[in-house]
Amino acid sequence: MKLTWHRKNLHLKHPFNIASVQRQQTTEKQVLLARIEHKDHIGWGEASPVSYYHQSKESAEAVFQQAASMLGNDPFAFDAILDPLFEKFPDQPAAISAIDIALHDLAGHLLGIPVWKWFGLDAKRIPITSFTIGIDTLDVIRQKVHEAADYPILKVKVGTDNDDAILTAIRDVAPDKTLRVDANGGWNDQNVLERCTHLAKKYRLEFIEQPTPAGHHDALPAVLHANPCPIVADESCLGPDDVLGLVTAFDGINIKLSKCGGIRRALRMIHTARAAGLKIMLGCMVETSVGISAAAQLAPLVDWIDLDGHMLLADDPFEGIGGNHGKLTLNDKPGLGLSEK
Amino acid sequence: MKLTWHRKNLHLKHPFNIASVQRQQTTEKQVLLARIEHKDHIGWGEASPVSYYHQSKESAEAVFQQAASMLGNDPFAFDAILDPLFEKFPDQPAAISAIDIALHDLAGHLLGIPVWKWFGLDAKRIPITSFTIGIDTLDVIRQKVHEAADYPILKVKVGTDNDDAILTAIRDVAPDKTLRVDANGGWNDQNVLERCTHLAKKYRLEFIEQPTPAGHHDALPAVLHANPCPIVADESCLGPDDVLGLVTAFDGINIKLSKCGGIRRALRMIHTARAAGLKIMLGCMVETSVGISAAAQLAPLVDWIDLDGHMLLADDPFEGIGGNHGKLTLNDKPGLGLSEK
Numbered sequence: 001m002k003l004t005w006h007r008k009n010l011h012l013k014h015p016f017n018i019a020s021v022q023r024q025q026t027t028e029k030q031v032l033l034a035r036i037e038h039k040d041h042i043g044w045g046e047a048s049p050v051s052y053y054h055q056s057k058e059s060a061e062a063v064f065q066q067a068a069s070m071l072g073n074d075p076f077a078f079d080a081i082l083d084p085l086f087e088k089f090p091d092q093p094a095a096i097s098a099i100d101i102a103l104h105d106l107a108g109h110l111l112g113i114p115v116w117k118w119f120g121l122d123a124k125r126i127p128i129t130s131f132t133i134g135i136d137t138l139d140v141i142r143q144k145v146h147e148a149a150d151y152p153i154l155k156v157k158v159g160t161d162n163d164d165a166i167l168t169a170i171r172d173v174a175p176d177k178t179l180r181v182d183a184n185g186g187w188n189d190q191n192v193l194e195r196c197t198h199l200a201k202k203y204r205l206e207f208i209e210q211p212t213p214a215g216h217h218d219a220l221p222a223v224l225h226a227n228p229c230p231i232v233a234d235e236s237c238l239g240p241d242d243v244l245g246l247v248t249a250f251d252g253i254n255i256k257l258s259k260c261g262g263i264r265r266a267l268r269m270i271h272t273a274r275a276a277g278l279k280i281m282l283g284c285m286v287e288t289s290v291g292i293s294a295a296a297q298l299a300p301l302v303d304w305i306d307l308d309g310h311m312l313l314a315d316d317p318f319e320g321i322g323g324n325h326g327k328l329t330l331n332d333k334p335g336l337g338l339s340e341k
Numbered sequence: 342m343k344l345t346w347h348r349k350n351l352h353l354k355h356p357f358n359i360a361s362v363q364r365q366q367t368t369e370k371q372v373l374l375a376r377i378e379h380k381d382h383i384g385w386g387e388a389s390p391v392s393y394y395h396q397s398k399e400s401a402e403a404v405f406q407q408a409a410s411m412l413g414n415d416p417f418a419f420d421a422i423l424d425p426l427f428e429k430f431p432d433q434p435a436a437i438s439a440i441d442i443a444l445h446d447l448a449g450h451l452l453g454i455p456v457w458k459w460f461g462l463d464a465k466r467i468p469i470t471s472f473t474i475g476i477d478t479l480d481v482i483r484q485k486v487h488e489a490a491d492y493p494i495l496k497v498k499v500g501t502d503n504d505d506a507i508l509t510a511i512r513d514v515a516p517d518k519t520l521r522v523d524a525n526g527g528w529n530d531q532n533v534l535e536r537c538t539h540l541a542k543k544y545r546l547e548f549i550e551q552p553t554p555a556g557h558h559d560a561l562p563a564v565l566h567a568n569p570c571p572i573v574a575d576e577s578c579l580g581p582d583d584v585l586g587l588v589t590a591f592d593g594i595n596i597k598l599s600k601c602g603g604i605r606r607a608l609r610m611i612h613t614a615r616a617a618g619l620k621i622m623l624g625c626m627v628e629t630s631v632g633i634s635a636a637a638q639l640a641p642l643v644d645w646i647d648l649d650g651h652m653l654l655a656d657d658p659f660e661g662i663g664g665n666h667g668k669l670t671l672n673d674k675p676g677l678g679l680s681e682k
Binding site for chain 1: 417418419420421424448452454458459461462463465466581582584585605608609612613615616617641
């Protein structure tokens, strides 16, 4: 098998802010695509390394450089290929995820069936995805909510000093939509109970993601006890080994392929979380349809999906699971079901 | 898809006793085979219903009768087929397991690859299986151990009044073999700590299975604390929902397809147990190579296997994963890798 990779500069439809990088706007997005060739078949993968998890495009490319000679020639040898990579590069799940994704796409092409079918899943069970509204001025937020008229579920970045004003603006424009929020760890032990209780009730929130920073979970059992709405772990839940430690502090987990290391580990997390009674969400970074379609293959197994990363791109180079009106479609094409545009 | 089934009378190489049916010998074994046909391909499955779990050949056949019209025509629609069966027949996992196994065999044939490969596993990681020595007179036990010279790991049924004599006889003949024991719930809160500590030390046991009856776990945390050897749950661990509740009383779990409902649920149990730090064993009933080869497909994921059920049969109608010298071989044939003899 031959592994190659390249960066690609893409553009966002709208500038994007989040709590952790407030006041810093992005309009461009450089993505990192991987490609595994084997016997006239191609598998695509995508890495979304983020500095928050101490990864970068450079560190991911360094993994690809070494992994290229470690792949062997059997695309089905997932464990024999991936386990040594996780051992050698334990802190680089985003790069390994790209290889895992490309292998799934490749193997799906070799088998002639989509990954979701190969996994025995029921494509009809895919949930509706939320559409993310980034932090911005109230006027721009209102405008974004108008533009998102087609999407029945909105996910809003909160954890700012301005949460009430933001959510009021959103509820003005969209009084009846399902609304979930992501605080990106913006609250703390002192204010988290009040914040969650107040916002969940006043704005009828479906769930709140990552209210306090990763590892700062002391106040969360009291939040769970008050039960304002489900509380979901994102930055607190990286891989399979984290899941069971979260049951006293969270109602659910947000799984992202780049965070956990790919489809294979995501599946382990799903089974573990389900056994522990945790709700399960599939999330994403700003990614092309490669990364998003990969995550979507597992979507019939989860409760909530937030797989809109590709919809934020003005020039996604791939077509995959689509997303009009929040409806992702697991198609019948082999592998991840991708077509290059 | 067309589901059919039939009973088949087979013979045991040796009469067989276990603690729960002491003094009752079996020399015959009637197995229950299921068969799913689809587009010139056949998938084989096997049900091993046992009265201990309130199932019988009759109850399994009643499930087949109704399931036959519920299968639809897509062999890959595992969740869409199996979930309604588990909902409709929650107390009949053995029958559903046979359907799950037959679907995996069938889908493997349609894909043209073995199930272990389809799952991305590394066939080389399969552990050596133990060979079971049933309860019998000391002379017969010594004879059986002699006859099992080829097998490097023995599993011995204990939980009788005669455990020391049995284990002494075995250690006389096989002083250096790896020895694991299965008490089948034969001990109780009062004697379990002494029994485990004494036997594990004196006879150098690899692990002890099911020391007390299912649900009678009160004394087990103290056994875990004394740490004589790993303590493994069998009758205490039926399906995926049981796994996490066992971590304070057991070091590991014994997964059997007929007990949990098939390959798909077994995989969920494996991922959950691994995340919980539990050791994992794959076990079996007295089954043909259909049931045993099905379990063996998952063997690269577990720590211990006890998949000797087919070796106890004098006239196994299938050839599958073999088992000479305790070495099962995951072959490259499609599905479960079976050939009819």
